[in-house]
Amino acid sequence: MEMKKVIDEGKTRVKKPRKKRWSKDDTELFLLSLPTLLWFLIFSYLPMFGVIIAFKVYKLSPGGHGFIYNLLHSEWAGIGNFKYFFTSNSFSMLLRNTILYNIAFIIISASVAVGGALMLSSMRNKKGSKVYQTMMFLPYFMSWVVISYFVYALLTPERGYINGIITAMGGERIMWYQESKYWPFILVFLNTWKGMGYGMVLYLASITGIDPSLYEAAVMDGATKSQQARHITLPAIKPVFIMMLILDCGKIFNSDFGLFYQVTGQLPASLYTTASTFDTYIYNAIQSSAPIGQTAAASFFQAICSCATILLANWIVSKIDNENRII
Amino acid sequence: MSKKDKSGQSLNQIKTSTNIVFNLVFLILAIMCVIPLLFVFSISITDEEVLRINGYQLFPQVMSASAYEFLWNERMTILRAAFMSVAVTVIGTIISIALNTSMGYVVSRRTFKLKQLYTWLLFIPMVFNGGMLASYVVVNNILKLNNNIWALILPLACSAFSVTICRTFFRTTVPDSIIESAKIDGAGQFRIWSQIVLPISKPVMATIGMFAAFGYWNDWFQASLYIQDSKLQTLQSLLNQMQKNIEYIANNPYGGLSMQEYKLSMPTESVRMAIAIVIIVPIACTYPFFQKYFISGLTIGSVKE
Numbered sequence: 033m034e035m036k037k038v039i040d041e042g043k044t045r046v047k048k049p050r051k052k053r054w055s056k057d058d059t060e061l062f063l064l065s066l067p068t069l070l071w072f073l074i075f076s077y078l079p080m081f082g083v084i085i086a087f088k089v090y091k092l093s094p095g096g097h098g099f100i101y102n103l104l105h106s107e108w109a110g111i112g113n114f115k116y117f118f119t120s121n122s123f124s125m126l127l128r129n130t131i132l133y134n135i136a137f138i139i140i141s142a143s144v145a146v147g148g149a150l151m152l153s154s155m156r157n158k159k160g161s162k163v164y165q166t167m168m169f170l171p172y173f174m175s176w177v178v179i180s181y182f183v184y185a186l187l188t189p190e191r192g193y194i195n196g197i198i199t200a201m202g203g204e205r206i207m208w209y210q211e212s213k214y215w216p217f218i219l220v221f222l223n224t225w226k227g228m229g230y231g232m233v234l235y236l237a238s239i240t241g242i243d244p245s246l247y248e249a250a251v252m253d254g255a256t257k258s259q260q261a262r263h264i265t266l267p268a269i270k271p272v273f274i275m276m277l278i279l280d281c282g283k284i285f286n287s288d289f290g291l292f293y294q295v296t297g298q299l300p301a302s303l304y305t306t307a308s309t310f311d312t313y314i315y316n317a318i319q320s321s322a323p324i325g326q327t328a329a330a331s332f333f334q335a336i337c338s339c340a341t342i343l344l345a346n347w348i349v350s351k352i353d354n355e356n357r358i359i
Numbered sequence: 360m361s362k363k364d365k366s367g368q369s370l371n372q373i374k375t376s377t378n379i380v381f382n383l384v385f386l387i388l389a390i391m392c393v394i395p396l397l398f399v400f401s402i403s404i405t406d407e408e409v410l411r412i413n414g415y416q417l418f419p420q421v422m423s424a425s426a427y428e429f430l431w432n433e434r435m436t437i438l439r440a441a442f443m444s445v446a447v448t449v450i451g452t453i454i455s456i457a458l459n460t461s462m463g464y465v466v467s468r469r470t471f472k473l474k475q476l477y478t479w480l481l482f483i484p485m486v487f488n489g490g491m492l493a494s495y496v497v498v499n500n501i502l503k504l505n506n507n508i509w510a511l512i513l514p515l516a517c518s519a520f521s522v523t524i525c526r527t528f529f530r531t532t533v534p535d536s537i538i539e540s541a542k543i544d545g546a547g548q549f550r551i552w553s554q555i556v557l558p559i560s561k562p563v564m565a566t567i568g569m570f571a572a573f574g575y576w577n578d579w580f581q582a583s584l585y586i587q588d589s590k591l592q593t594l595q596s597l598l599n600q601m602q603k604n605i606e607y608i609a610n611n612p613y614g615g616l617s618m619q620e621y622k623l624s625m626p627t628e629s630v631r632m633a634i635a636i637v638i639i640v641p642i643a644c645t646y647p648f649f650q651k652y653f654i655s656g657l658t659i660g661s662v663k664e
Contacts, residue, residue, distance in 0.1 A: 058472040060548035061465045065477070068462035071517045074497065076484040082493025099500035152385070156378045160385075166647050167389035170396075173646045174639065175577035177599045181635045182395035184602075185402055191414035191628075193398060229392065237654055257373055282486065289580065298603060314491050318584070324492070331490030339487040 085328035086113050113329035122313060130309040133216075134284045137223050138277070144224055145231025146273065150261055152232060153239045165236070168229035176290025179222065183295050209297050212306040219307065223291060234276070235269050242268045274349055278357075282342030285334050287311045310334045396639060403427070403632035410628060426629035430637070436597070437637070443508070444593040448575040451512040455571035456564055458517045463525020463563075464552050467533075481519045495584060510585035511593070515574055521567050528563035529556065565652040576642065594638050601631055 088106045097105075117123060155161045171179070186193050187208040195205045208214065242264065250260050287309035293299050296307045299316075310330065317327040350357040373381070397417065402410070403426050405419035413420065430437050466477050488494075494514065504510035533556055541551050557564065582596035592600065 052470070052472065054472055057470070057542075057548060061468060061471050062473065064461050064548055064552055065465040068458045068465075068517060068522070069480075071458055071513075072480060072484065072519075074502070075494070075514055075517070076488065076519075078497050078501070079489025079493035080487065082489045082496055085493065085496065099496065148385075148388075151381045154373050155381050155385075156372055157382070160382060164385040164389045166650060168385075168392045169646065169650055169653075170392050170643065173573055173577070173642050175579055175595055177579045177595050177602070178577075178635050178638055179395075180602065181399060181598070181632065185395070185398045185415060185632070191410060193415050193417070196414045196416070225391065228388065233650075233654055294579075294599070294602075311491065318492060318495055324496070328490075328492050328496075331492035335488055335490040342486050 082328060083332050085325055086332040087111075088325055090324045109325055113323075113325040114333065116326050117329045117333065122308070125305055126308055126310050126313055129307070130285060130287055133219065133287065133309065134280075136216075136220050138280045138284075140220060140224050141227050141231055142273070142276070142280075144228055145235055146266075146269065148228065148232035149235035149239055149269070150265060152236050153265070154257065154261075165229065165233055169233065170229070171226045172230045174226070176288070176294040179226065180290075180294040180297070183218075183222070184297070209300060210302040212303050215296065215303055215306045219291060219295070222295060223288070226291075231276075235272060238269045238272045239265055271355075274353070278342065278345045278349060281345035282338055284341050285310060285337040289315060396643065399632045399635050399639075403629050403636055405629060407627050407629055423629075426627065426633040429627070429630050430633055437594075437634070439590065440592050440594045440597045441637070443591060444576060444595065447508065447511045447578075447593060448572050451516060451575040452568050452571045454512065455516045455521070456568050459521040459567050460525050460557060460560070460564065461552060462517070462522045464529055464556055466522065467526045467529035481522055485519045498585060505585055506588045506591060507585070508591060511578065511581050512575070514581060515571070515578065521570065524566065525563055528560060533559065562652065562655060565649070566655055569649045569652050573642070573646075576638075594634065598631070598634050598638065601634070 085103060087109055088103060089109045089112075090103060091106045093102050093105045152161050152165065174182075184192075187195075189195055189205055189207045189209070192208070194208075199205060206214075208218075246264050247260055250264060255263070289309075289311040292307050292309050293312050293315065296303050299307060299312055311334075314327055314331050314334070317330070346357050372378075398415070401417055401419055402415050404422050404424065405416065406421040406423035407425065409416075409419060409421045462477075462481075465471060466474060466481065468474070471477075489497075498504050498510055498514055502510075504513070537555060538551055541555050546555070577595065578593075579595035579599045582593055583599060586592065586596060589600075
């Protein structure tokens, strides 16, 4: 009876007129995409199931089984791992640091990028503008490890350039890597410095795409340079600006690990409360022997928050200005 | 015509004084971006004795090539690391181009039956990921790629962002008629992709390739998670390791290290700066030529459908 029903259903499904059958073309396209499909399943989707780790007390079971076997046979922890993370001393500090740094980064980087692009686009010597752009793009291509060497050359207390200048002017040496009060500024500065060229060039690309006749018409009507910027250029770069803003909001719970960990010199104890973020916390937990479930809870919390903020930012944009949402 | 343009231009030009101010601002910013290279370079050519007495100086009193001689004497280590860096960058870039363009081509086909499914498949990773720990567990515990060169290559090989760039490029610049006529001539989709679409898509391949190549060359994070074997170290992880060793020794003087190990793991500062220069020079020499591909990638990526 059951069987017959299934077969009947199958028949009706086949009979139904369909838009298009599965063709040889589809098979070939599927095979062509198979390697990438596998990549996404392994490196993007399999980690999503890692969420389970956060709800388990991972234990090695006897018999030398694989990780998945052990995981499935570990006891459930309920929300214990999350409770541990939320009630730990670090949690509020990590949350504060990660979000405040990101807000500072977003505001400052965006203003520098937009301001710089406006200035670059109105410069008279185009050759010079190209040279400046290329030079400012350089830090973008440096890894944080290399930048940490730059910073070390400047800041190392005994020999560094900056202490050299301070002592030459008769000041006291500053033990940079032990004084946490300077680091919020140093980190914000470095982040701006590294991304400056990229941001300016990005906005400049959309400024150069603006129809020049708009400016000509504005000049006819007697608009000043700043009026043109306000009424032509800024509205034209708004879509890119909003897209970048939404993407940045999606990263508000993430941090550039290299900046906070490498540049500070593996995050010494003196800078721990100033420069720790979720990423450095999770990385340290991976490197140490902390229970994997607790680390997974922190990691999962971060992933969920990122997802929520990007959707929220997109939703807010869609309410205010539906054309510019990205999803 | 040109005269009219000129007069229009001059009407709308900024004042000379403003132009000078802008030039000055950018001159300072540009120098700020480039000068750290000079700092590092001048440390690498300063005599170690002078460094100890005077600290770092932009124009060294006594120059010395000893750091580079040291690198030359230790060339086995350096060359091995450089070889690893090059191998990871080259293999990774090729794989990355193949994976991203093939998927980009497939999702650019409007008639593909699974198009809707694939669109979602690519969209979800853009907003949600399993987090750092889960990725670590997949590579380390499930794929067991610890101390394996593939741990440096595979996790960075593909991204939904790059696939989207490829898709947008194929949709907008590869005419459907070419593909249709190739199909009529009996070409399969694999042949169409490899022999027709890719040869006319060099700009997007350059963009994806450049993103990948700089990503691999600059990667130290994957190495710090998955590579402990010193034979598999890349230049970046060698540099990272040295910094770590120095901090370790600063915290535990002679702790657990023989004198020999101590000497090896603690190269002079000029040597470390020289290694940084070895890493930077290939990038600094190539990026001005590829910069335009980055920009085109950014602008393609920001076009939505």
